[in-house]
Amino acid sequence: MWFDSWSDILRVVSVGSAAYVAVIAILRLTGKRTLAKLNAFDLVVTVAVGSTLATILLNSDVSFAEGVAALALLAALQLVAATMSSRLGVGRSVLTARPTLLVVEGRLLDDAMKAQRVSPDEIRQAIRSSGHGDVSRIxxxxxxxxxxxxxxxxxxxxxxxxxxxxxNTAAATDAQGK
Known part of the structure; x- marks a missing residue:
């Protein structure tokens, strides 16, 4: 359907504007980390915030107050998770994956690449993107x-x-000693 009513459009404009202001206020109150791209958990929260905002805008069954409560809940949970992740080692290990070494001294670590599902082509692409042309110099x-x-x-x-x-930093230490 191309058009239902002017009242629906007015609702989207008014609720959308208010929801936008609410999102900005919530993000300013909870800090930069709320929508940071630091790990997969952060990505999920970012997508959830976007989905919630879209629901507030387009679903007339969801009131503005309910939508803002959902946004505030997501931001509060992200704040709790980020605090746990940054202050408790257990929290970080539960919420985020540890970085993994895939190349040491120009040598691709096949087992690590298989475990992380990363191909040699992806690694070479990252090396090229960083401005380098020789894997042996990485x-x-x-x-x-x-x-x-x-x-x-x-x-x-x-x-x-x-x-x-x-x-896999042991691999890096071993390679450095060789």
């Missing part, structure tokens, strides 16, 4: 907890302290 490639690939060249590896907490 000290480390890490699959981060948000799903991105971080590339560290041999001339940028330093003392390897950035690899602290990354799975």
């Amino acid at each position: 000290a480390a490639v890490t699959l981060e907890s948000d799903g991105s690939l971080s590339v560290i060249a041999n001339d940028k590896i330093g003392d390897r302290s950035a690899l602290t907490g990354v799975q």
Whole structure:
């Protein structure tokens, strides 16, 4: 149907404007982390906030107050989860995946790649995207907890302290000693 009524359009405009202001206020109150792209859990919350906003806008069975309550609940739960994740080691291990080392000193770690379902082509793409053309000159490639690939060249590896907490760092230490 192309058009139902002007009152429906007026409802979308008025409730949509109010919901937009409510989302901005809630996000400002709960901080930058609420919609951060740090891990899969954060992505789920971001999608849920978008879905909730769409429901508020388009579903006349959901009142504005119910929608704002749902948005506030999502933001509050994300705040609790982020606090647990940042302050409790157990909370972080439950809510986020540890980063995993996939390349050490130009050597692709086949077992780690299989476990994380990452192909050699994806690793080479990340290396190219970082401006490098020679895999043998890469000290480390890490699959981060948000799903991105971080590339560290041999001339940028330093003392390897950035690899602290990354799975397979023993492989990096072994490769460094060789």
